[in-house]
Amino acid sequence: MNNGDGKRLNGEAEEEDEDDLDGEGREAWERTYTDERSWESLQEDESGLLCPVDDKILHHAQYRRRLRSLSSTTTASRIQKGLIRYLYIVIDLSKAAAEMDFKPSRMAVVAKHVEAFVREFFDQNPLSQISLVTIKDGVAHCLTDLGGSPESHVKALMGKLESSGDSSLQNALDLVHGYLTQIPSYGHREVLILYSALSTCDPGDIMHTIQKCKNAKIRCSVIGLSAEIFICKHICQETGGLYSIALDESHFKELILEHAPPPPAIAEFAIASLIKMGFPQRAAENVISICVCHKEAKGGGYTCPRCKARVCELPAECRICGLTLVSSPHLARSYHHLFPIMPFEDVAPTQHKLPKTCFGCQQSLLSSVLMQEVELPSLLPALNADDASALIAIFIFMKACITAQAVRA
Template sequence: MNKNRKGMEVEEDEEGEEEGGGKELEAWERAYADDRSWEALQEDESGILHLDKKHQQLQQRQYRRRLQAVVASHIQRGLIRYLYIILDFSRAAGEKDFKPNRMVVVTNCVEAFVREFFDQNPLSHLGIIIIRNGIAHRLTDLSGSPESHIKALANNLECSGDSSLQNALDLAHGYLTQIPSYGHREVLILYSALSTCDPGDVMDTIRKCKDAKMRCSVVGLSAEIYICKHLCEETGGVYSVALDESHFKDLLLEHAPPPPAIAEFAVASLVKMGFPQRGAEGVISICACHKEVKIGGGYTCPRCKARVCELPTECHICGLTLVSSPHLARSYHHLFPVAPFEEVIGRTAPNQRLPRTCFGCQQFLPNPGSKVGVRLACPRCKKHFCFDCDIYIHESLHNCPGCESSPTITSS
């Protein structure tokens, strides 16, 4: 009897080890799924590599969700934004649950976000604040140059000490209260820590931010924190927690398009703008923004004739907002966005002939329901497009080629 019991115990232990090993293997596969990205590729009959059906559907769902959040009609949006990104570079940013650590992942995603932000908001300004050793300091001023922010961030990769949410909000509040009244004041916090070490009452700071009409949003990298959620609820922001690196990047890019203006703060006003001319090459002048002597290039303020290096910006001498006409044209699509394309599942009529090629790139389109890809149709002009053209039209072109080429739709 004892031998049998021992034998049964040994068998049960082996089964338990097998189950435990299976669970550990599944957990390992989930954790390292992004490292084995080659498994998502398949080769078709012509030798072209493409994503398998599962990853295609996942990519399309993420894109559709982001598109539906952006495309909304009859919503007033703040096109002139003044945004401060607050990065938590405390010791919690050195955790390795995000590979290689949270700080590196945040830096890479912020670089992509900065470029996307200025592509979506050419009239806006952005600055970076870093929390380290319980102290918040401004890394870059509010400006419209993405390269200056990316370069400054790449030279300050260090995490240490505690995190202080109150110090960061106080610093951002001090700078954002100085901007013009027509600008939309926003704060985006990328928070890694599970606590905050504050010198005073953080609730008073939150009320101060609310009174200053600052929209504060938080993207957490660890877990949900009450004080961050309370901050977002009081100021009208969005609070979310990232599950992994790809999810964190998606959550971050959702803040790139201009958000709907808060009803009580959506006050329409006229903004004085100047359209400076490009300076002649070879002319020596003093730059008003950097206080340096430069040769050629730059722009001349039409009011005070001061020179600035880049647009958009505010003249450092007379305070006039300086923009170019392409900046205004690129901001126009937020007011009248392109409607989301609909997936073509089959023929709407029995004798209907579906087009074989994409209206945009003239590449062959898959049949409805095919595993290779999807075909989409514009709800207005009924032209068919591939998935790549759909992304290009909604994220870069902001005009449907089928609607623009149709005289009846264009005239209406």
């Protein structure tokens, strides 16, 4: 009996050892880091460049971009987008954020890509503002106020990365609703929720809160890091937002960066309206004064043209008189959202003839004294598309140089 039991136990131990090894002979702890060996998923193509072995993710991203481009070309209408956006980023820091299905944890992955998103957001929306809200222990906390400084948001977020308790969507929406209702009508009110939990601990009726957000024209979008939840999908459907689930870290990065470009403007708020803005001047670095944003004595900054108060960065809102302070480059970079250009049409290089006149001034690009016209159609059939387009570009550049010399003479 004992010998039989001993053999059986030894047999079970051998089976467990075999289960710990996969088909390639790796240990269980080795399989954890297999996906992180990114250098092993590279190969060299015919031209000597490195490319990933598995192109499914790249093909999927290209397919989604191609669908968006096709939808934009099929619709001939020009969509007006939001110029000034007020975005609240709600980050779930409950105990579900400490799960390690995203390496090293969901909380670390979210913080990493929120930092990249904040910088990309201000690059594409110079006149917009962002605020960070965290959810943990069933309470929503406003981490940063609305502002246009990416450094202050990133610094505040990295100092509060602690997860505990449960999450509450209703408390977060109530907090955001109280702030966004004070935003003027020309501002676009948006909420982006990065949700890790599978449930919500609400003190009241969340359906009433969702209806208040819908009436206030607040666009709520949710990116989930776990499974699909009905209440999150219902929030996005009622408020006109987007709901998506991240499959892995790269997919999460792609989903969050899709919210950086400005969304289409709401029809009733897309009418022309006048907004008071101030263009402050840069103060001298050796002049020390107290800034109204940090209430500290600093040098430099910008002086409000209305009340002469000092602010550190632009764009900002003066805490004394409430005037919106921007710079001319910020306004110029945001102007293309009001009047977007029509989508371009692809033209084959062989079908595009060499222009004889300038598109801007309609002056002739040919000079009978300095050059003779070169017939290109006889050369194009013997060349492929890339060589033909390169040859056309060279001749256009040569003609432009000769024309410039003639004008200078």
